[in-house]
Amino acid sequence: METKETSVGAFIYKIENNEILFLLIYSRRNKEWGFPKGHIEPNETELETAKREIKEETGITDLNFVKDFCCCDTYKIKGTLSTTKNRIIDKNVIYYLASTKEDFKGSVDDEIEKGVWLKFNQATEYLKYDNQKKLLEQAYIYIKEE
Numbered sequence: 001m002e003t004k005e006t007s008v009g010a011f012i013y014k015i016e017n018n019e020i021l022f023l024l025i026y027s028r029r030n031k032e033w034g035f036p037k038g039h040i041e042p043n044e045t046e047l048e049t050a051k052r053e054i055k056e057e058t059g060i061t062d063l064n065f066v067k068d069f070c071c072c073d074t075y076k077i078k079g080t081l082s083t084t085k086n087r088i089i090d091k092n093v094i095y096y097l098a099s100t101k102e103d104f105k106g107s108v109d110d111e112i113e114k115g116v117w118l119k120f121n122q123a124t125e126y127l128k129y130d131n132q133k134k135l136l137e138q139a140y141i142y143i144k145e146e
Contacts, residue, residue, distance in 0.1 A: 004090040005081055008049040009037025010098045011139040012060065014117065020143055021117040022136065023104060024126050025057055028113045033126040036112075037093055039081065050096050057112045059105025069097040069142050071135050097139050 012023040012035070024033045038053035040046065047065065055061050077091040104115030118126065120140045124133045 003084075003087075004092060005039065005077075005079060005084055006092045006094065007037045007039050007053075008046045008094045008096070009035050009053055010050050010063070010065070010096040011035055011136060012054065012058070012063070012098050012100055013139070013143060014100055016117075019119055020140065021119060022123045022139075023058065023060075023115055023117055024123055025104075025107075025115045026113045028111060032128055034132065035095065037095070046094055047096065050094075050098075054098070056109065057107045058115055059107070060100050060102045062102050063098040063100050066097040066099070066142070066146075069139065071095050071138055073131050073135055075129075075131065095135060095139075097142065 014021050023035075025036055026033050036054045036057040038049065038056070040049045041052075044052070051063065054063065071094075073093040073095065075091055076088055079085055079087050079089040104117070106112070106115075116126075120136070123136060127133050127136065
C-alpha cells in the first residue's frame, strides 16, 4: 500500500524593471495560491514532469532552469492518486527554479483559475503555508546572489 506521493514543479520567475517577479497560480480544487507542480508519470524524469506540468498549468514553455537549485517540501495530506486515495500520506514536492520571459497563458484543463506575477514580499502574503514561504525565500536569495 502506497504511503507517499511525489510531485515536481518549479518556482518560475522573470525580471521586469530590475525587479524579480514570481508566478503564483490559483488552484480551483484547493482554493489556494501556489506553484505549478504535478505527479510524475511513468518513465518521466523529474525535470520532464516539471516542464509538462508548467506547460499544462500555465501555458509557459520557454523556461531556463537554474542548474544548481532544487529543494523539497514534505508534508502530510490526504492522497489523491488511485493507490493513495482517502488516506493520509507523506507528500513530497520537488521544486526547481526556472526563469522565463513568457506570460501566464492559462491552464489547459481549467485546473488553474488564474496566475499572477508578484514581488517576493507580495508572493509570501499570498502563500498560506510557512514551508512554501521558506522555500520561495531560498529561491529568492539564490537569484539575488547569482
